[in-house]
Amino acid sequence: MVASAVSAFGQADVESSSASVASTLAGGASAVRDIAPEMSLSLLSVSASVGYESQYMFRGEKFAGHSIQPKVEFAYPVYGFDIYAGAWANTPVEGNKGGLTEIDIYGGVNYYYKSMRLDVGYILYYYPDSDQTHNKLSRDMEVYVGGAFDTSAYLDGINLNPSAYYFYNWILKQQVVEISLSYSIPVGEQLLDDARFTLPVSVYGGYLTSGRKNGDNGSPDSGVSYFYWGVSGDIAFAITDYCTISGGIRYSMREGGNEGDPVDHYPLQGRENNLWFGGKVDFGF
Secondary structure: OOOOEOOOOOHHHHOOOOOOOEOOOOOOOOOOOOOOOOOOHHHOEEEEEEEEEOOEEEOOEEEEOOEEEEEEEEEEEEOOEEEEEEEEEEEEOOHHHHEOOEEEEEEEEEEEEOOEEEEEEEEEEEOOOOOHHHOOOOEEEEEEEEEEEOOOOOOOOOOOOOEEEEEEEOOOOEEEEEEEEEEEEOHHHHHHOOOOEEEEEEEEEEEEEEOOOOOOOOOOOOEEEEEEEEEEEEEEEEEEOOEEEEEEEEEEEEEEOOOOOOOOEOOOOOOOEEEEEEEEEEEEO
16 A cells, blocks of 8 residues: 555555555655745656556555556655655556555655654545445545654765654554665675666564454454564666666565454454565656
């Protein structure tokens, strides 16, 4: 689901994107952002990507098999803040038989102070192939707050980008806390004398507790609580200053989830341990 954070915050990015917010919510800065002196389209930044994942994983659950995952995001600086908005989607290669089709719309505000980045935002998760008449959740939404820290000034130029986020979903009565570390290893510069090759790696972990994991679909409330964590590693190549291709493997694991408990507990989807692969093409302007 949407970066990342999140996935735009799909776990392809955080597990994904993280993605989750994944995934999509990483970064750092070494100084306070300049206040924009005037409104200008030249200050608008646009990024986009198209990815493929052999599994769509999000917070330790498997929601689909082979999937295509496009994303687009816009950002603009306003009086020291970076305002951003975007959309992310998961489209199973095999259609409805391949798992969940999902469209995420998100927006938020980043504020940078020295080496810190603070972030607040909102995500709408929409599932076009689901409907409440068949006891399937058609949409849910959550707000989030978090931050990241640029360690470059303290670790001889190495930015491990530690981040921590809190998500609240009032439809699912759900709370999530997730932490992560990520680093792009300059393997090309160190081994190949070509800085265009890098090895982005990330590790993350989180705790999810929900009192109504099945949402407001008309069926009795079904809750769940569990821990999840994972790691990913890619090989990336910068074709140009505006385009990068990457691909690699991902692994995730969860513990808990009330498996074997009474039927009023939500059954998590997929295995507890998952290994899969994926890749994408990123564009930035």
